[in-house]
Each structure stands twice: as structure tokens, then as C-alpha cells.
Amino acid sequence: MGTLKKYNGRLFTTEVLMVLVGLLFLVPFYFLFVNSVKPFGDIMTNSASWPAVFKWENYSKAWELTRFPQAFSNSFGITVVSVVLMALFAAMGAYWMVRSDTKFNKMLFFLFVAAMVVPFQSIMIPLLKVINVLGVNNSRTGLILTYLGLGAPMSIFLFHGFVKAIPLEIEEAATVDGCNPYGVFFRIVLPMLRPMLMTVIVLNTLWVWNDYLLPSLILQKPDMRTIPLATFAFFGQYTKQWDIALPALVLGIAPVIIFFLMLQRYIVEGIAAGSVKG
Amino acid sequence: MGNKKMARLGPQLVFVGPVLIFFTIIMIIPFLLGMYYSFTDWNGVAGTVTWVGFKNFQQIFTNDPDFWKSFWFTTRFTLVGVVLTNIVGFALAYFLTKGLKLRNVLRTVFFMPNVIGGLLLGFIWQFIFIKGFSTLGDLTGWSFFNLPWLGDAATGFWGITIVFVWQSAGYLMVVYISSLTNVPTEVMEAAEIDGANRWQMLKNIIIPLIMPAVTICLFLAISWAFKMFDLNLSLTKGGPFKSTESVAMNVYVEAFQNNRYGLGTAKSLLFFLVVAIITIFQVRLTKSKEVEA
Numbered sequence: 001m002g003t004l005k006k007y008n009g010r011l012f013t014t015e016v017l018m019v020l021v022g023l024l025f026l027v028p029f030y031f032l033f034v035n036s037v038k039p040f041g042d043i044m045t046n047s048a049s050w051p052a053v054f055k056w057e058n059y060s061k062a063w064e065l066t067r068f069p070q071a072f073s074n075s076f077g078i079t080v081v082s083v084v085l086m087a088l089f090a091a092m093g094a095y096w097m098v099r100s101d102t103k104f105n106k107m108l109f110f111l112f113v114a115a116m117v118v119p120f121q122s123i124m125i126p127l128l129k130v131i132n133v134l135g136v137n138n139s140r141t142g143l144i145l146t147y148l149g150l151g152a153p154m155s156i157f158l159f160h161g162f163v164k165a166i167p168l169e170i171e172e173a174a175t176v177d178g179c180n181p182y183g184v185f186f187r188i189v190l191p192m193l194r195p196m197l198m199t200v201i202v203l204n205t206l207w208v209w210n211d212y213l214l215p216s217l218i219l220q221k222p223d224m225r226t227i228p229l230a231t232f233a234f235f236g237q238y239t240k241q242w243d244i245a246l247p248a249l250v251l252g253i254a255p256v257i258i259f260f261l262m263l264q265r266y267i268v269e270g271i272a273a274g275s276v277k278g
Numbered sequence: 279m280g281n282k283k284m285a286r287l288g289p290q291l292v293f294v295g296p297v298l299i300f301f302t303i304i305m306i307i308p309f310l311l312g313m314y315y316s317f318t319d320w321n322g323v324a325g326t327v328t329w330v331g332f333k334n335f336q337q338i339f340t341n342d343p344d345f346w347k348s349f350w351f352t353t354r355f356t357l358v359g360v361v362l363t364n365i366v367g368f369a370l371a372y373f374l375t376k377g378l379k380l381r382n383v384l385r386t387v388f389f390m391p392n393v394i395g396g397l398l399l400g401f402i403w404q405f406i407f408i409k410g411f412s413t414l415g416d417l418t419g420w421s422f423f424n425l426p427w428l429g430d431a432a433t434g435f436w437g438i439t440i441v442f443v444w445q446s447a448g449y450l451m452v453v454y455i456s457s458l459t460n461v462p463t464e465v466m467e468a469a470e471i472d473g474a475n476r477w478q479m480l481k482n483i484i485i486p487l488i489m490p491a492v493t494i495c496l497f498l499a500i501s502w503a504f505k506m507f508d509l510n511l512s513l514t515k516g517g518p519f520k521s522t523e524s525v526a527m528n529v530y531v532e533a534f535q536n537n538r539y540g541l542g543t544a545k546s547l548l549f550f551l552v553v554a555i556i557t558i559f560q561v562r563l564t565k566s567k568e569v570e571a
Binding site: 007011014015017018019021022025026027028029031032035043044046047048089090092093095096097100105108111112115117118119120121122123124125126127129130134145146148149150152153156181182185206209210211212213217227228231232235242245246249252253256257259260261264267268271272275 | 286288289290292293294296297298300301302303304305306307308309311312315322370373374376377378379380383384385386387388389390391393394395396397398401402403405406409410412413414417444449452453455456491494498501504505507508511512525526529530533534539542543546547549550553554557558
């Protein structure tokens with residue numbers, strides 16, 4: 001739709017207006033960045049101006065005070081392990097639920113779909129009890145385990161729709177050639193799932209990386225803090241000390257912004273694909 | 279027959295087993311436990327948990343003005359937030375599919391806020407509302423910027439709404455774009471030849487054809503808005519005087535600050551019921567409006 005039209009004056013006006021809207025969307029990032037390098041006094045006198053001096057020490061202070069490298073590696077480790085395992089287990093489960101159409105599997109799939117409307121807040125209180133009983137409170141294992149459970153419904157749902165569209169013939173041919181179900185899945189089906197794997201990985205990465213509430217309930221030790229937890233703790237301590245708080249925020253959002261700019265094609269396509277199925 | 283069943287048992291356990299175990303431990307068991315605890319006086323610490331029947335629910339319905347205040351706040355926020363973010367998201371998608379030269383750059387810009395978590399976004403905007411707006415007020419003289427942003431109930435509400443729309447519109451835009459590019463050009467051309475104007479085409483052709491996307495976008499926006507927690511925490515912490523406290527936050531405070539876990543789970547059960555009813559109702563309603571091209 002649309003692209004068939006010639007580029008005319010009307011379209012040019014639209015273009016200009018949209019660029020203005022785009023700039024409006026970027027204004028918060030402007031404020032964040034310019035003030036993150038100003039001395040405190042300059043932030044207080046004029047927060048809209050371009051910095052007269054660039055005080056990069058703000059950043060080294062924030063880097064040390066938030067213990068950024070530690071928070072980053074915590075976030076990174078937790079996200080990678082949870083997201084990869086989540087995608088693998090969900091793909092396996094969804095594959096078999098489609099291919100083995102038993103009553104049990106049908107009911108199970110219905111349960112997964114129904115669980116998609118359960119808000120996290122409505123199970124979080126007893127969930128913590130379960131985590132305590134299992135003895136994995138205050139540990140990365142406990143957090144990752146929780147993500148594997150919470151992420152299952154949506155990931156299963158996305159893979160389920162995708163597997164249904166894969167023709168059976170290829171798998172049947174492989175079975176005739178003597179391939180067992182595991183070989184069929186790992187050598188034939190999994191590679192074909194790649195587009196949906198990307199979608200599931202992207203959606204879950206953004207969720208796990210940015211999540212605050214769940215890790216705040218499970219991880220209490222300061223040296224285990226993820227970026228959102230470290231930022232929250234830092235903000236409580238340095239309220240209104242904007243010359244350290246703002247560079248800390250820039251550091252906090254930088255990894256995910258870089259991730260997005262590098263992989264934006266996959267991210268945008270993944271979201272479009274994921275929600276059409278939803 | 280029996281042999282075939284046995285042959286399928288192995289793969290069933292290997293393929294479905296792991297995800298089923300995590301799902302059961304993390305979602306099913308807590309969900310069932312929650313139903314039980316909502317009828318008890320559990321405080322999270324004590325070893326003994328006493329069955330109290332409907333006392334928690336009775337208390338919520340007769341003697342908990344804060345909960346209903348948070349419920350009313352969440353309802354208003356959901357209504358306003360969902361409508362605004364869908365209008366903005368659709369408008370952005372509509373103009374970006376017109377063949378603009380900078381459409382890819384603009385799409386990146388509009389989507390960018392969405393990749394940042396609500397907590398950090400809220401802190402960024404706290405600075406904008408408090409310091410940025412006062413500077414803009416000095417520069418422009420507009421009284422809009424000199425309101426006590428985040429300092430009273432009204433500016434708190436609109437502050438959270440603005441950030442919510444800024445964060446979520448880009449995501450909905452992506453969904454709307456993928457739906458808009460699937461509207462067949464022949465239909466559009468035929469309508470143009472028949473003399474339909476832009477507004478008629480939008481109302482009578484485009485919107486009916488993209489109803490599946492509308493279903494999804496409403497569903498997403500409702501569940502984000504209704505479950506909103508991070509923005510709430512980082513922008514207003516529910517204040518001043520609980521005037522901007524969402525239901526999610528009310529449940530959190532009840533359990534983890536007041537240590538009334540039983541009451542908290544009762545609230546969270548009600549919260550689940552409301553979310554489930556609203557989303558099922560909305561999906562039914564908009565699905566019935568979907569048409570084929």
C-alpha cells in the first residue's frame with residue numbers, strides 16, 4: 001500500500017511533520033545526554049542548553065558507584081542462560097505437542113494458552129514461597145528457573161503455531177531413512193524453526209533484560225544485582241544528585257540501545273511476526 | 279497399539295517434560311497455592327496458617343478504600359492509556375506506510391523507547407518532569423510546563439500516561455505497519471477510482487481490514503496498562519497519598535510492606551479475574567468485527 005504513489009508536495013509535508021514528531025520523541029534522550037555531562041550547577045541553572053563544558057568524570061563516578069561491570073555481567077549471564085534454555089525447551093515442547101496429538105497434549109496446550117492471561121502479580125506471592133521451599137532463593141539459579149516457567153506459555157504458543165505450518169513429509173522421509181524422533185527434531189525441525197526462534201529470543205531478551213520486579217524479589221545480595229536493580233538502589237541513595245544519576249542512567253540504557261540498533265531488523269520483524277500469531 | 283504408545287512415551291517425556299516441569303513449579307503450583315492462601319491469614323513468616331474463610335474478601339469489599347482507589351486509578355489509566363497509545367501507534371504506522379523517504383530511520387526512532395525497561399524510563403522522565411519542564415517553562419513562559427509535575431494526583435496521572443504512550447506506541451506501530459502493508463493495493467485503487475476520499479478509505483476500507491491488528495494491539499495495550507508497575511514505581515511510587523497507586527502496586531505493598539500475605543493473595547486473585555474477564559471480552563468483541571478482504 002502507498003508506495004505506488006509519486007513523491008509529491010503533500011508527501012513532503014507529511015515527511016517534514018513526521019520528522020518533527022520524531023524529534024519530539026528524541027527530546028528525552030537529548031535532555032538525558034546533555035545533562036549527564038554537565039557539572040551539577042549547570043544542570044540546575046539551565047537543563048535545556050548544550051553543555052558548556054563536558055565533565056566526563058560524571059561517568060567514571062557513576063561507573064564506580066553503580067559497580068556497572070558487575071551489574072552488566074549479572075544481567076548478561078541471567079538473560080543469556082534464561083533466554084536460550086527457554087527457547088530450546090519451548091521449541092521441543094511445542095514440537096511434540098503438535099506432532100503427538102493426544103488428549104493430554106491438547107489439554108496441556110490449552111493450559112499454556114490460558115496461562116498467558118495470568119498476570120505475574122497474581123502469582124508472585126505464593127511463587128516466592130515455592131522458591132524458598134526449593135532452597136533457590138537469593139540465587140541466579142532460582143531466578144533463571146522462574147524465567148523458564150514464566151516464559152513458557154508465550155514461547156510455546158508462538159512455536160506451536162509455527163510448527164503446525166511445517167509440512168510433515170520431510171519428517172516422514174527422515175523417519176523412513178531411520179532417523180529417530182530426536183534426530184528429526186534437532187537435525188531437521190530446529191533449523192526450520194529459525195525465524196520463530198529469533199522472534200522468541202528477541203521478545204524474551206527484552207523482557208528478561210529489563211525486568212525489575214521479579215529479580216528484586218528473588219535477588220537480595222547486592223553483588224547479584226542486575227542493571228535495573230542496581231539503578232534502583234542507586235537512585236534511592238543519590239536522589240536528586242543528577243550529575244551522577246544521569247550518567248548512571250545513560251550507562252544503564254546503553255547496552256539495550258546498542259543491542260537494538262545492531263539487531264533492529266530482526267527485532268522489528270520478530271515483533272511483527274510474534275504479534276500476528278498472537 | 280500398546281507398543282506404539284510405549285514408543286511415544288520416551289519422546290513425550292524428553293520433549294514435553296522439561297517445559298512442563300518448569301511451568302508446573304513456577305505457574306501452576308503458585309496459582310493453586312494462591313487460591314488457598316487467599317482464604318487464610320498467612321503473614322509470610324509464621325509457621326501456622328489459619329483458614330479464615332471469606333474474611334479477606336469481605337475486608338477488601340467492605341473496608342479497603344485504598345484498594346478501590348487503586349482500582350479506579352488503574353481503570354482510568356487503562357482507558358486513557360490504551361486509547362491514546364493505539365491512536366498514536368496507528369497514526370505513526372499510517373503515515374510511515376505512505377512512502378516517506380526517511381521511513382526506516384523514523385521507525386527506529388519511534389520504536390527505540392520501547393526497548394528500554396519501564397524502571398529506567400521512569401527515572402529518565404522523572405528528571406524531565408522535574409528539571410527539564412521547569413527549564414522549558416522558564417524559556418517559553420507556558421504555564422503547562424510550570425505545573426507541579428508528578429507532585430499532585432492530576433499531573434501524576436498524566437505524567438505516567440505520557441510516558442506510557444511514549445514507551446508503547448512504537449511497539450503497536452510495528453504491528454500496525456505489518457498489517458497495513460498487507461492491505462491489497464487493488465482494493466485501495468478501486469476505491470480511489472470510485473472517488474472515495476482519504477477519510478472514507480481509512481474508515482470504510484483500511485480499518486475494517488486491519489481489525490486483526492486492532493485486536494492484538496488492544497489486547498497488548500490493555501494488559502500492559504492494567505499490569506503497570508515499573509513506571510508507577512519509578513515515577514510517583516504511587517504518591518502523593520496513594521493517589522496514583524496502581525492495583526499491581528497495591529498488591530505488592532499489601533504483601534511485601536504490610537506483610538499481609540493472605541490479604542495480598544486475595545487481592546491478586548481478584549486482579550487475575552478482572553484481567554482475564556476484560557481480555558477475553560475484548561478479544562471476543564474485536565474478533566467479531568474482523569472481515570476478509
